[in-house]
Structure formats: C-alpha cells, structure tokens
Amino acid sequence: MPRQQVSDLAAVALRRHGVEIIFAQSLPSALVLACEARGIRQIAYRQENMGGAMADGYARRSGRIPVVCAQNGPAATLLVPPLAEALKASVPLVALVQDVERPHVDRNAFQEFDHPSLFASCSKWCRRLPAGDRVEDYLDAAFVAAGSGRPGPAVLLLPADLLKEEVEAFSRRTSCYGTWPLDPVQPAPRSLAAAVAALQEAKTPVILAGGGAAVGEAAEALRQFQALHRIPVFTTNMGKGAVVETHPLSAGVLGSLTGPKALGRHSRGLLRKADLVLLVGTRTNQNGTDSWRLFAESSRFIHIDIDPQEIGRNYEALRLVGDTRSVLEALSTALAAAGGLAQEGRAERAATEIAAAWTAFEADRAALAQSSAQPIRPERVMRALQARLPEQATLVADASYSSMWLVGQLRATHHGQRFLTPRGLAGLGWGLPLAIGAQIAAPEAKTLVLIGDGGFAHSWAELETLVRCRIPLAILLLNNGVLGYQKDAEIAKFGRYTTACHFAPVDHAAIAMGCGCRALRVHDPALLDAALSEAMEADEPVLVEILSDPDAHPPLSLFDGTLDPA
DSSP: OOEEEHHHHHHHHHHHTTOOEEEESSOSHHHHHHHHHTTOEEEEOSSHHHHHHHHHHHHHHHSBOOEEEEOSTHHHHTTHHHHHHHHHHTOOEEEEEEEOOGGGTTTTOTTOOOHHHHHTTTOSEEEEOOOGGGHHHHHHHHHHHHHSSSOOEEEEEEEHHHHTOEEEOOOOOOOOOOBSSSSOOOOOHHHHHHHHHHHHHOSSEEEEEOGGGSSHHHHHHHHHHHHHHOOOEEEOTTTTTSSOTTSTTEEEEOTTOOSTTOHHHHHHHHHHTOSEEEEESOOOOTGGGTTTTSSOTTOEEEEEESOTTTTTSSSOOEEEESOHHHHHHHHHHHHHHTTOOOOTTHHHHHHHHHHHHHHHHHHHHHHHHTOOOSSBOHHHHHHHHHTTOOSSEEEEEOSTHHHHHHHHHOOOOSTTOEEEOOOSSOOTTOHHHHHHHHHHHOTTSEEEEEEEHHHHHHHTTHHHHHHHHTOOOEEEEEEOSBOHHHHHHHHHHHSSOOTTSBOOOOOHHHHHHHTTOEEEEEOSGGGHHHHHHHHHHOSSOEEEEEEBOTTOOOOOGGGBTTTBOO
16 A cells, blocks of 8 residues: 655645645645645745635635644734634634644643644634544544534644654545535425515515625525515625615615714614514624614514524524525525515515615715815725726725725625625734635636725735735725724713824835835825726736825714714
C-alpha cells in the first residue's frame, strides 16, 4: 500500500469538497504547500481577523463552504472575532488551525494555547485531529458540521508534526460536502397544513425576511412565493436583496430605520396593521425588530427557520423548521393546492400603500440626495451610486453607519444584485474583507464596498492584499473624521460624547496609492459621478475617498426626538 503525507491527504480531501481557494498566511505550512501543489489558490491575508471575514464574504456570495487557515497561539486568537460573526450570522466556514507538535503538548511550547476552550464559544464544532489516518474522516466531519442544520464555523486543530507524518494512502470516501445548506429540510405535513390555514384566515398578512432568505436559492424561492401569493415583503438589514425592491409588494428594509426621512417612517404602518406575520429566516433580533417594537400585540406569527431554537425565541409562532428554500417551496405548493389566498383587493390595497411610502420617502430625502453642500452628504453619494449599479452587482458595507446608508438608501432593482452586511455581531472593520471574499467568489459580478474612515482603520493593510492578488474591488470610503454612530449615540443617550470620537486628519487616498492602489479624493459632489464610474468600470482595485459631512446620520429610531427633534 503506498504511503502519503497527511498534509497531502488533507489537500486531496479539500479538493473533493470543491475547495478552490484557501484564505491563509502560509501556515500550517505543510498543508498550504500541499494545497498549492494541487491547484488550490492561497489568498494570503495580512491579518487573521481579516482572513476570517474574507472567508465569510466568500461563503455568503458563493454558496460554497470556504476554508481559512491560521497558526496556533496569537494567530488563532485573531480568528475568534470573524468566527463569532459567522456563528451569529449563520455563515458556514471551516477553520484549519495549526497546533503545537504532539510531544510538546502541556510543556509551554512556543505559542501553545488551549485552542478548544478558545473556540468553544465561537464555533459549532471543534476537534483536534488524533491520528493521520483519520484526516479525511475529520475533514468531512468539519464540512458537515459547518453546512448542516444552522450553518456556522467548524474548527479542526492540526498538530504540526502530524501533518508531516506518512500514512497509508487509502480512502473509500467520495462525497462532496462543500455547498450549503447541506441537508434540505421540510416540516411535517401537519405543520404545513396549519400554516396554510392560518394564512387563509388572515386578512392582512405580511412577510418579514431576514438573512436566511437572502442566500442563494432561498431568495429565488421567496421571490416566487411573493409573486404567486401576492403578500407584501419587508426585510431586515441582512435580508436586503432577498426580493427586488421595485416589485409593487416590496416594502424595503425596516428594522430601526424608522426615523424622519426614512422609508420605514411611512411603511411601518403596514406592518403594524398585519394580523399575521410570516417570519422567514430571521432571528427576530433587536436591530431587525427595532428593539421588538415593530409588531402589533395582536399579530400572530408563522416562523420559518432552520434552527428550532430561534422559532419562538421572541414571538410565539407556528413552527416551520427547515431550510428557507425547501420550506417556502413546500408551503407555496400546499397553499396553492388549498386554493391560495383570498384576494378581494388585499394585495392591491397593500401595493397602493407601499407605493405611497416609497413616494413619500423619495420626497423626504430629495433635498439631501441632491445637495451640493461640502462636506458631501452621504445621501448624495448613495444617489450617485444608485444610478450606476449593474444588474449583477455585489454591494457590501462595513458595520455601523455604512450598513445603514447602504440598506436604507439604495434600492435593489434586479434579481442578480446581492447585499452583504456584517450584522451578526456588527463589528467595525469587516466590510473590506467581506467584499474581498465576495469579489473572489463571484468575479463576474462587480463588487463595491461602502466603509467609513473609522472602520477602514481596522483593515487598510488589506489594500496590499488587493493589489498583490489583483482583486478589482471598488472601495467607497466616507471620510468624516469621526466615529459617527458612537458620537451620535452618546449625545442621544448622555448629552455629550467621549474624546475617542474625533480623529486626526488622514489622507486615505495617499495610503492606498502607497500600496499601489489607484485612488481618488473627492471634495466636490459634482465630481462624484465621474469618480464612481471610474471605480465601477476599472479592472483593478480603486479607492474613492469622499470627504463627507460629519453631522450626517441615518434616520434611526434612536435619534427620533433626540438628534432629530419632533
């Protein structure tokens, strides 16, 4: 029987699972060398926090389970933040982490750490490879853990000496577990029948769709459900793009975007009047429900989710456990077989109300969206960007205000557009690496990322990664010299803010050019159109730095009556 290094067997197994890219920084070296020898491309990040977020963006955009690698010790600790985001946002990824050599365990070896304890709170599954001849078994188990049930991160610890060990090269494994959701799940027929009965009894049903509805085939299933059964659809921040927002029954993003000049200011009444809310792939979290204040107390709920524990967490609901696509398709078939929903002008009345909300929203923001003021208003930037969105585009935002500008000011106009925001934990700095992963996952679709100067400071080292790897990302940087949300939230809550909120002036375009990245600096809103066109059409990375208004803030409910007086 021929013998082969464990690292080689691991690389073969990764190829079997469809892995074409790994996000790594050389380590574990034996594994990365074996992967590159088999045609698996290494995207070498500059820091593990960013590498994990790249893998996250790759998963969200591709529907494939990505691999991120890291060294033991300090490198492994830097994987915790992106794994925590992926866990909360239900994004699958496999982390392959080098561990110290087996004879050195518990001897205070260099960079030795208790990795199982480290990853216990931020992964679904964490194991240490016990023997070289089990490497395929454990890699398969990692992919199954990541992509089955509620998706999330799985961690496999690889002792450095074990990867170089030679074992008999023999395997019976042929399965590919590299896509997600791995196991389509449908609820029991009686649960579907109960949901059909509840929908047919309802007078004013609506749908609130979360991140679980915006992924791959789930989004298409929701669009078909909306078209066939003519139910209004709201989305959470993470659900943005699940349906086309030019559809007459698409009411846009709601959540906490209900302040003055927000679409939600005009659309939330439709949700308050709903006697039945179909929750689709949402955690009913604080941001997605405006601190659990969006629904009327009399509303009833049906909840579709792959995670049984999420159903009923905040709202007692009729339970439909399963992956979004399978459940929506089964529910749609059952509803059609039962005669569908009574119309009697229901959908037409809702469409009229939704159209009025969009019209009022456009009127409210018109002055800001057309403003010639300097520093530049973000609403003006979003208006210029809206006019240049390709039909196939990936729009990514960093956390905090960047997410709110993107989901609240842009309108999804085509089925091929995707919107990605780090809303699981919503940590600053993940916008750029999420976009890098998304652009690599879908090179045929132009990816643009919106970030603020506060978040960009976490990640600007990855500009070198963009240039070195020739990733044609468009970066739209709003430079207002301030931690905008932090300052505004502190004023709203305490009447003053801390000294951390203001920054010294930084020329981010100069930093980008120092990394070999094309960069533009825009002071005048009249130059926005040309700068955005250049960035969107380029076949190389381009940073557009926009000097923006430090007093501008999205219309959040938190500021209604505080920063935005009644």
